[in-house]
Amino acid sequence: MSRPEESSKPGCPGSCPACPAGKEDAPPCREGLTGWRLAAMAGLAFLLPLALAGIGAVLGGSDEIRQLAGAAIGLAAGVAIAVIGARWVRRAAKENP
Numbered sequence: 565m566s567r568p569e570e571s572s573k574p575g576c577p578g579s580c581p582a583c584p585a586g587k588e589d590a591p592p593c594r595e596g597l598t599g600w601r602l603a604a605m606a607g608l609a610f611l612l613p614l615a616l617a618g619i620g621a622v623l624g625g626s627d628e629i630r631q632l633a634g635a636a637i638g639l640a641a642g643v644a645i646a647v648i649g650a651r652w653v654r655r656a657a658k659e660n661p
Contacts, residue, residue: 597653608649613642 597605620638624631 605650605653609646612646613639616642616645 616638617635618638620634620636620641621631622634623638624634
């Protein structure tokens with residue numbers, strides 16, 4: 565984001581690629597994820613797959629092959645949940661600018 569003094573529209577926090585310079589009816593710029601939402605999405609995207617892989621390995625039992633399969637299934641489930649969550653957040657951001 566650029567600084568407020570570089571903005572072409574009064575009251576706009578900065579210029580973004582979606583807002584053409586000098587266009588008076590351009591929508592206000594959206595900053596994106598910040599604060600607790602950013603932390604929640606980071607946890608969803610990075611920590612949840614690892615946690616589910618660990619849980620899958622524990623639930624796999626004492627056999628190494630079952631532990632590996634459980635970890636792989638847990639990791640795949642965590643990644644799928646993270647992808648669905650990221651798409652949901654992106655869609656919600658587009659609908660509510």
